[in-house]
Amino acid sequence: DVVMTQTPLSLSVTPGQPASISCKSSQSLLYSDGKTYLYWYLQKPGQSPQLLIYEVSNRFSGVPDRFSGSGSGTDFTLRISRVEAEDVGVYYCMQSIQLPVTFGGGTKVEIK
Amino acid sequence: QVHLVESGGGVVQPGRSLRLSCAASGFTFSNYAMHWVRQAPGQGLEWMAVISSNKYYADSVKGRFSISRDNSKNTVYMQMNSLRAEDTAVYYCAREGPRYFEYWGRGTLVTVSS
Numbered sequence: 063d064v065v066m067t068q069t070p071l072s073l074s075v076t077p078g079q080p081a082s083i084s085c086k087s088s089q090s091l092l093y094s095d096g097k098t099y100l101y102w103y104l105q106k107p108g109q110s111p112q113l114l115i116y117e118v119s120n121r122f123s124g125v126p127d128r129f130s131g132s133g134s135g136t137d138f139t140l141r142i143s144r145v146e147a148e149d150v151g152v153y154y155c156m157q158s159i160q161l162p163v164t165f166g167g168g169t170k171v172e173i174k
Numbered sequence: 175q176v177h178l179v180e181s182g183g184g185v186v187q188p189g190r191s192l193r194l195s196c197a198a199s200g201f202t203f204s205n206y207a208m209h210w211v212r213q214a215p216g217q218g219l220e221w222m223a224v225i226s227s228n229k230y231y232a233d234s235v236k237g238r239f240s241i242s243r244d245n246s247k248n249t250v251y252m253q254m255n256s257l258r259a260e261d262t263a264v265y266y267c268a269r270e271g272p273r274y275f276e277y278w279g280r281g282t283l284v285t286v287s288s
Binding site: 103111113117154158161163164166167168 | 211220221224230232266273281
């Protein structure tokens with residue numbers, strides 16, 4: 063199975079400040095079709111997860127442009143340029159290059 | 175718009191069975207693979223199974239859980255047998271495609287306890 067490792071476990075951020083979350087996979091997520099199957103989800107308190115970023119760097123519909131994803135191969139990063147109060151929750155990276163789909167352990171983001 | 179609504183959760187004794195349902199609407203159900211993902215209390219997300227033309231399972235549930243679908247009813251099911259305390263979780267269904275897990279249901283809570 064592909065192991066997804068996220069750091070840090072938690073972040074406390076002042077509103078308006080940036081935040082960054084790292085995700086590393088145990089094997090490359092680059093598929094033969096040229097796409098890299100790395101996704102980011104946010105689970106707000108009491109809600110279902112919601113898709114933020116697909117295929118490393120593509121913002122899903124309606125996701126604010128303060129969210130950005132980058133990386134390649136096995137190393138990936140989610141950045142929030144200016145954290146807002148509505149960004150609190152747990153962020154998960156996920157790979158779908160092979161089954162079983164696997165998630166990182168999650169990064170809890172809270173506001174200072 | 176796309177809606178996924180899970181049902182069938184509840185409290186069940188260890189060793190017993192439960193069947194979860196996920197009713198879909200707002201899209202052509204038969205065109206999409208459907209997944210089940212669970213989340214134990216206070217824990218992260220764990221993928222369980224997928225059904226398209228084939229079925230695949232996580233090792234943790236293989237042989238005990240069975241995924242199926244009825245395209246005429248726009249519903250995907252998860253039959254859960256031999257339930258254990260560690261199966262206690264919120265169970266979500268999610269649609270695959272065009273991006274993975276664009277859409278999730280709100281989940282249904284399964285509690286395995288004597």
